[in-house]
Amino acid sequence: MKRAIFIFFITVLLVTGCGRRNDNIRFTATVDSVGENSIMITPIDKVDFDKAIVGFSDGLELTFNLLEGQTVAIEALPLIRESYPVQITAVKITLKEETGKVEYKRITPKEAMEIMGEDLVILDWPGEIVK
Numbered sequence: 001m002k003r004a005i006f007i008f009f010i011t012v013l014l015v016t017g018c019g020r021r022n023d024n025i026r027f028t029a030t031v032d033s034v035g036e037n038s039i040m041i042t043p044i045d046k047v048d049f050d051k052a053i054v055g056f057s058d059g060l061e062l063t064f065n066l067l068e069g070q071t072v073a074i075e076a077l078p079l080i081r082e083s084y085p086v087q088i089t090a091v092k093i094t095l096k097e098e099t100g101k102v103e104y105k106r107i108t109p110k111e112a113m114e115i116m117g118e119d120l121v122i123l124d125w126p127g128e129i130v131k
Contacts (some may be wrong), residue, residue: 029041032051041054049085
């Protein structure tokens, strides 16, 4: 009987003690620049670094296009390569907030002068002089 209880406790200790914990780093950040296989970010949440280059793990699947200015949630491996900025490897990136949409509208030189005021000189304009 004592042997069965002993084996039971040893089994429980082995199962719970050898369980795998998920020590990944999770934080929210703003995307500063986008590269081919990495992004430069500035964390919003309190973490141990102020900027980071975030590389992409082999299994990372993005469901959106990364753009500068986006707010993203990052889950990264706990290994931090100490440099400046630090380098980490993301296993999951999700979009939290889209950047403000920038809309471009072509305007005439006359409209530009009206917007910017009288102290405006337009260079490289082949048209007529606008007063």
